[in-house]
């Protein structure tokens with residue numbers, strides 16, 4: 001097994017699902033040469049495999065996941081969260097003892113629960129979530145610096161070995177990410193407010209605009225200003241991925257949505273009654289949050 005302080009983290013890294021996230025990891029690994037000596041991509045689609053090779057993202061790209069993971073020192077699952085359980089059930093039995101299993105799913109309670117029945121005592125599992133993305137998907141969408149200065153949240157389980165955890169820490173640090181560790185449940189609550197609710201609002205506001213009368217709709221498109229434009233960028237995200245995330249993080253997301261609706265009602269009331277102080281206070285809080293994101297290099 002390769003070391004973690006110098007050289008490569010893993011000898012053979014197998015990325016299952018070379019889409020936006022998976023292909024970004026592969027790009028980073030190829031360009032820097034510090035993640036793994038050998039890179040293998042697994043995808044159900046032969047066309048996606050061919051594209052991965054065309055782009056030069058891996059040493060091998062195959063639809064035969066079972067054969068691929070049998071050679072792996074690390075298997076990284078980069079498929080939609082709703083597919084994680086089935087993919088793990090198919091691939092984990094073929095992994096060699098001591099190889100590390102990890103994933104990049106955007107929800108952690110549902111993914112760790114879905115993978116749990118497939119876990120083996122000799123295959124340490126390190127759940128992870130790199131908090132970086134764009135509205136694009138597929139192997140062409142990846143970026144070598146996608147994870148630069150972004151958070152990667154690790155949610156180790158009781159059975160996660162310290163060595164495997166350290167290897168995945170090193171892998172993400174070498175992708176440029178900053179690390180935090182937390183429980184899967186805490187992760188899901190945090191992500192419900194910072195990521196899932198904003199996407200829900202973006203999809204909803206675009207739907208509301210689209211439901212308006214024909215002449216208004218053309219005006220919305222013609223006159224789209226920065227506020228609406230920013231929402232449309234988020235709303236362009238992949239429907240399968242976001243369907244899975246909403247359903248997988250149902251409870252935390254509904255709780256945050258409930259809190260948001262109460263706050264939105266309070267704002268509506270302030271506007272109705274001309275409570276200028278309340279309105280200014282809320283806007284100032286928003287400005288403060290933006291300022292601290294810029295200071296934290298997360299903007």
Ligand code: NAP
Nearest residue numbers: 017018019020021045078079080081083105106133137138
């Ligand atoms: P993506 O670009 O759509 O890539 C998904 C990959 O998974 C593709 O290679 C796809 O193969 C494969 N796949 C889809 N359904 C599958 C199934 N049922 N069985 C096996 N493979 C399947 O998506 P992504 O944005 O990289 O997201 C991948 C994971 O990263 C998700 O779990 C997501 O929650 C997480 N994540 C996403 C973001 C983000 O902002 N995008 C950020 C952090 C984490 P085909 O192309 O052949 O269908």
